[in-house]
Structure formats: structure tokens, C-alpha cells
Amino acid sequence: MKGCLVAFDTVGGRPAAARMVDGRLEDLLIDAPDDRIVPGTIYRARVGRPLKGQGGAIVETPDGPLFLRQ
Numbered sequence: 196m197k198g199c200l201v202a203f204d205t206v207g208g209r210p211a212a213a214r215m216v217d218g219r220l221e222d223l224l225i226d227a228p229d230d231r232i233v234p235g236t237i238y239r240a241r242v243g244r245p246l247k248g249q250g251g252a253i254v255e256t257p258d259g260p261l262f263l264r265q
Contacts, residue, residue: 196218203212206225214222227233240254240261251264 196215198217200215201212202215203210205211209226209228211223211225213220213224238256238258238261240256240263242263243253243255243260245252246262249262249264251262254261254263
């Protein structure tokens with residue numbers, strides 16, 4: 196098969212997309228579950244206390260406390 200094909204479907208109930216170029220899978224994207232925090236997510240938070248030995252701080256978010264690494 197020559198050319199580019201993009202296919203959309205669901206995997207485990209989550210949306211997924213696959214890109215095939217010349218019959219070979221080049222890219223596969225599957226949405227993360229709704230309850231997971233994905234990298235790049237922006238949160239509103241208030242800095243709590245710094246953890247000097249750990250190289251970060253505890254921050255307060257609406258979802259609860261999180262560790263923020265420097």
C-alpha cells in the first residue's frame with residue numbers, strides 16, 4: 196500500500212487515532228483516562244511549604260496537595 200492513511204476508532208472505550216504511511220504504522224495516539232493527570236496540564240495552585248532536601252515544594256490545588264519538583 197502506498198500513501199498515507201489515518202484511522203480513528205476506540206480502544207478500551209477511549210478515542211484513538213493511527214497514522215499509516217506506505218503500509219507501516221507511523222503514529223498511534225490513545226486518549227488518557229479522564230481521571231489521570233497528563234504531562235503539560237496547567238493547574239492553579241498555591242505554594243505551601245518548600246522541601247529543601249527534596250528539591251521541590253508542596254503546593255495546594257483544588258484536587259488536594261501535590262509535590263512540585265524544581
